[in-house]
Amino acid sequence: MEPLDGWLRQIESGGALDRIWPEIYRHYGYEGVRVFDVHGGTAELTFAEGGEGEPLEELKIVARPWDGVVGRAFNSGEPLEVRDYPQHPDALPARSGFVRSLLVLPLRFGGEDHGAVVMTMHTRPHPGLDARQLQELRILQSLLSAHAALRRQRRRNERQRGLVAFMDEIHKINRLDELVPVLFRSLSRDVAYNAVAINFIEGASLRILYGVGESGHGPRTIGEAIVPFEKETLTHLVFSSGEPLLIGDMTDPMARQMYPVRILDPEPERDEPELRSFLAVPFESRSTQGVLSLQSMRPWHYGLEDLEHLVAVAEVLGYAIEHLRWRGLERFARRLGQLQWRAGEEREFFHQLLLATSEVWNQLGAAFFVRETQEAPFERIAVTGRVEWLPRRLDPVSLHLEQPLMFSRFRQLPEVFRPLWNPEKMQGGLLLPFGEGFIWLASARGFTEWDLQLARSMMREIRPYAERLGLQARLAREAALDPLTGVYNRRQLDQQLARLASLAARHGHVFSLAVVDMANFGGVNNRYGHLVGDRVLARVAGLLKQALREEDEVYRLGGDEFVIVLPHAGRDEGLHAARRAAEVIARDPELSHYGVHANFGLAVYREGDTPEDLLERADREMYAAKKRGLTVLEHPLGD
Template identity: 25%
Template sequence: MRNTMRTLFILLGALVGLAGTYLVHLGDRYGLPWLMIAVATLASLYGLGWGLLSAAAAWGLDWLLNPNGHLGFAAAILLISVLIADLIGKDLRRTYRRQQEVTTQLALLVAALEELSSFHGREAILRVLPELLGRYGEGHVSVWQPQPEGLKLLSAVGLDARTPTLLPDSGVVGRCALEGRLCYLPDVRQDPTYIAAPQSGIRSELALPLKERGQVVAVLNLERSHPFNKRELEGLERFARAVSLQLSQLSERAELQFLNQLSASLDSASTLSGVAERALALLVQALGMDQGWLWMQQGSRMVAVAGFGGMDEVEEIPYGQGLVWQVYATGRPIYAQNYRDIPQALSRFRGAIGGVVVHPVPLPNQERPRIVLSLYQDSPRRWRESEQDLLAAACRTLGLALEGVLAAQQRDVLIALLREAAEAQAETVYENLLQAAVRMVPGAEAGSLLAREGSRFRFKALLGYDASLKALSFSETEQLRWYSGALQDWQRGEPRILSTNHTDLKQLSGEGLGEAGRVKEIAANLALPVVYRGEVLAILYLDNLHDPAAFAEDSLHVARFFAAPIAALLHEVRYRGLLEQAAATDPLTGLSNRRAFDQRLEEELKRAQRYGQPVSLLVMDLSGFKQINDRLGHAKGDEALVQVAQVLRASKRDGDTLFRWGGDEFAALLPHTDLAGAVAAAQRYAEAIEKIRIEDLELGVNIGVAAYPGDADDSDMLLRQADERMYRAKRCGVSVLKA
């Protein structure tokens, strides 16, 4: 409009100038220039045709006003003016048209972006685009989203109802999605890959990628009956980039908002399952999934910490099966469009799961992710990079929350152990301590605890191993060999890791443990010497029977955390044991007393009943002791009792327990021994006692033997049977009455 008004003013001025020259009677000389101005203006603005037409009109006007003038000269001058003005005006007209196109495109871009700014979600923006562009002059506009099976129509304007809603990856739209760049067909008839729509009259097709953080999330497709010019292509490409920028900004803003929401929600949870449940609920909703699980490695199992949305029957996954263990082994997430296409997929879920992601949850000091997140949906899914970025950030946030909860859990376990130890029996303390260590130290699935007894170490608790190992004992030298570390580390209580990847554990252990030790099965071993005031009180061994790389720096970190409290706990148990031993020990002979006998008899009998093994009892009454006591005095009598205790100790087997009941009565418990073996042991003890001389006086003994299960079913009957046989031996004048 502004250019039109300017042209009218120029023409009006030329006419006024022409009229003025004739009013002052100068028209024959100066009228022609004003006509040249008018003709040149029209030729430069509207082209050669308008210029020639206006030149003819001007010549005619000049002839009417000045019929006696030089009409040929005037025609030549006007023609030359038209030609020169047209040549000059071509560039002006071209520049003007470009400016108009750019202005139109900028108006479209600004108006569209202003409208798009009121939408706050990816889906909303993509759905409104066809309507928006259709409103600004584009006829057939559609938006397509990449899916596992092709490109799915999201929204459209101007398309025929018969247009397919799913396109293959071939064609203009497919190429645009795959290549991530503008694809343009000036003439669709010249391209064999063009997918013709039901409507006719389409000449050109333009596909523009819409990206979110660098990845194509949709394709904007425009179809026309005439080609797009260069300026239109540039403008629409700029528009697509602007939309992509807005999509990226929305995605980043949504990710930040989600992470803030996730962090706030996890901060208020105080348990492992509570943190897991909240994280799963938010992630499943944010990503539009159907269900999710959080798994934690415990030895050879991946145990479900929490689940959301179904599949309640899944509680654990055995070692090496499924994608969870693959992520544990590699530390890298797995994104799959379709679960059934993955070779490692669990067969029972192939038909129930479509799109899936299995993602590691990183914790400090972890070489392998021991916590793994898995999300599933029923239908196939194509994963966007923005979703992968969101999941990576969410798992880092989740890992920080879980780190705090696990640290608190470890403290609670130690507090509970210390509290229970105040009243529990030593055996119970050992068992609870081992179970807690296997549960809390990453990678452990079995273990044992050996405690110091004098100069040797004996198994006090076992998890995953046969109880027969408790009959074995080892020297400190033997334990150092198995520890396979520096002496200063042993004395400092530094934990160490052995793995079959680098060490022959079977050769290192020797033959002492036998089959019960399962040394051939151990893939990795963590040893923790428990040190208190420079002395190794115990050794905690933790084992993994499947994975040579099960233990890592995080395992050592937790073991070190346990070391000092465990040392204090075991010292207290040891000190209390010494007090109990003193209360259960005869002060003269150093043998266990009658109180200890009563307790030990019940324990051995229950153990024998549990494992179907025999146990025998010997009851001993000295003969000749009264004569020593009466003739030589009580000091010599005490000396006789001490010597009896010494020869009994020298004659006993490992595992047998000796007691002094009081006075001149002694007893022995013989585990894993039947009646015949017990009689042989009694004869050995009798021969040893009969060799004792106190000055010129001799000692003798009468021994009664009874065995479970042949002679008795309970402790009272076993004791009564042995006592009766002891008296019968005394009446018969023999040391041992053979049954």
């Protein structure tokens, strides 16, 4: 009983059993051993030694453990010794060429099948066991069965705790793209892998959120991709069948013959090993269907316990996705309700509106275009993100749209909207129309039917704000604009300078302004009349706006004088802006025809300055430059 005592101590200690399996089969005079775990009617080979020539890859998953001699042992629950396997009525033909004798210990506890230990002879028949050896085996069988049941229960408890922790973490995140690292960490506690992917079926497209890296650590790469559904053949197979899929070795010729394998590996390194094992389960929620998949670089890495656990994770994942997708829209609606529009700050309001869209979409950027009338061009009044190619204005066009439009190719866009597309950076665009304006969303990955559905929901939330505030913004702009030139008027200038001076005093911001005087303008009025003079002033205003940065603004001070306000600009930036504007004016053929050119006077905010102080200093510099025949003074006048 001495070997048995050692095995029993090893089993009772709860340690790994791989060391004792070879000792057991050799002790009883067998040449090899196969150890199976059984889960829900399917058996999995977990340990094998001996049995030269037997194709073990075919034994990895045995779909029906109750077939053959092993099945008879499961049905009886007793050890079964077969001395002449090929002649046994339940022998499997595929095994008869490799197995001469067989001994099966079925592991059953509490009415549940947990596994089997199968000892084999391959070169000759086994002479048989005596009564004492059979008694030892029954003791060993009883303890191994209890150990298998306990190990499985502990494993289930651990994974249940992991699922509860996963659900707790889900409630702490707000965005769908934050789900991948949380899922990555959660699975790391229970399953080893090199890649995890959440595949959403959205119309004819598949949205893939993926993480790549070694389990137990944070993902090395996190990303998102949108691809045609039919190209992801394994995902398509799992979704169409509605059944989990486990491929032990994706490089195995039989597996490649059965499955059109396409391995997901974003931007693979040159020396990176090939992914081998694949495990995927479908999930479904009220508004989403998809597939959760794991991949490993090790062949036969996933087993039936992993599959069972992933099914449970997928159920939680379906809930999480539903929760997160609509939470983004709810948060967007709450943020809209918190926004306040103030006269003179329309640009900031719409900027905040666009920032709120990033709570729903992860995108390159967005822009808000609006116009005052149907005949007017669309003006870009707010922009966020990396969309520097977007134009400031678009040509007038009738926009009679009630629903958002989704674009995946440049050719799909109406011609007037084609300047919104950047083929080098974009894979998709969404246009959300609102009365006399629209929001444009640009994506580096593209959009799907789900995004279009979400956009419709967003439009219902935004429309009242956009239309009401768009109308108020237009009315406010009209009150703030000089009717002749279309730039801001003197009252708006005083308000803006007071606001910038207040910000500079509180936060130390720098800003400057330039007074612009149109030399020879009086001669235009005297020689050509006031109608021509008005046209020249409007022309100058347009050229000044064209020459400036996005954040700079032009104001009409009165008569033929304008003021340029330059936020976040000191003396050097102001000189650069003045030279640039003067060059644009000097190159204009119409102004050259009338002999009109510009003189500039700069003033940079100093602590304690009032708007009047700034205008007075800039006015003095402008007259000094004019007197000296200069466009602008390089150095400020001494006070």
